[in-house]
Amino acid sequence: MIRIENLEKSYVNKLVIDKLNLELNKGMIYSLLGKNGVGKSTLINIIMDIIPTNAGNVFINDTPHNEITKEQKSKIGFIGENLAIIDELSGKDFLKFIGKIYGIANNILEKRINDLTSYFFENSDDINKSISGYSTGMRKKIAFCAAVIHTPEILILDEPFSGLDPLVANQMTAFLQQYKRDDRLIFISSHDLNYVEKIATHIGVLDNELLVFNASMEDFTHNGLNSLDNALLKILKPNDSELSKIDWL
Numbered sequence: 001m002i003r004i005e006n007l008e009k010s011y012v013n014k015l016v017i018d019k020l021n022l023e024l025n026k027g028m029i030y031s032l033l034g035k036n037g038v039g040k041s042t043l044i045n046i047i048m049d050i051i052p053t054n055a056g057n058v059f060i061n062d063t064p065h066n067e068i069t070k071e072q073k074s075k076i077g078f079i080g081e082n083l084a085i086i087d088e089l090s091g092k093d094f095l096k097f098i099g100k101i102y103g104i105a106n107n108i109l110e111k112r113i114n115d116l117t118s119y120f121f122e123n124s125d126d127i128n129k130s131i132s133g134y135s136t137g138m139r140k141k142i143a144f145c146a147a148v149i150h151t152p153e154i155l156i157l158d159e160p161f162s163g164l165d166p167l168v169a170n171q172m173t174a175f176l177q178q179y180k181r182d183d184r185l186i187f188i189s190s191h192d193l194n195y196v197e198k199i200a201t202h203i204g205v206l207d208n209e210l211l212v213f214n215a216s217m218e219d220f221t222h223n224g225l226n227s228l229d230n231a232l233l234k235i236l237k238p239n240d241s242e243l244s245k246i247d248w249l
Contacts, residue, residue: 076155077155092127096113161192
């Protein structure tokens with residue numbers, strides 16, 4: 001569904017991504033891991049044609065990502081670093097607006113709005129309030145509802161669990177587990193390893209401009225012998241001995 005070939009990206013004189021090759025297929029929940037500032041959001045923004053590449057190609061269903069049609073775009077759901085929501089609208093009116101953009105019939109749209117907001121919002125009155133008064137977690141929830149309301153084939157989520165309390169984050173992981181199908185791709189960038197471990201089928205690790213790991217969750221954790229955080233630490237800091245040098249603890 002998404003194919004990346006020899007991708008390079010730099011800012012001024014700083015190389016961020018170097019000769020990255022990656023293929024993301026139907027049925028995957030692919031989680032991209034790495035330290036802060038390593039280029040995870042940059043890669044997602046390139047896929048979404050928000051920022052340009054310096055070299056290389058990105059294809060979405062075999063079409064160059066910057067040439068996909070309006071119909072092809074309608075099969076993608078996206079949450080970025082900056083949530084694309086409209087503060088002046090209520091949560092419900094915003095979801096209606098998004099549904100109209102995707103041409104969802106009124107009766108279907110009403111049911112999807114009710115289903116999603118009943119699941120994610122404990123207080124039903126919240127969806128009738130202005131988004132401008134929403135907390136960080138509420139803003140993330142309404143953005144997520146907007147990203148899935150048209151049941152996209154490709155769902156791309158940049159840090160979907162950040163700003164959520166544990167209850168809602170677990171609700172989101174359960175939703176994504178149910179949303180996963182053989183004809184859909186879910187691509188996640190996240191630091192929240194506890195939730196990634198529950199849902200990811202495949203793991204990629206970016207470090208020092210390179211994709212240093214790309215395989216199944218089973219390969220990453222050696223069939224569960226390692227926890228996700230220990231497996232990641234072994235890749236990013238295999239010989240970490242800095243703590244032992246602090247002799248005054």
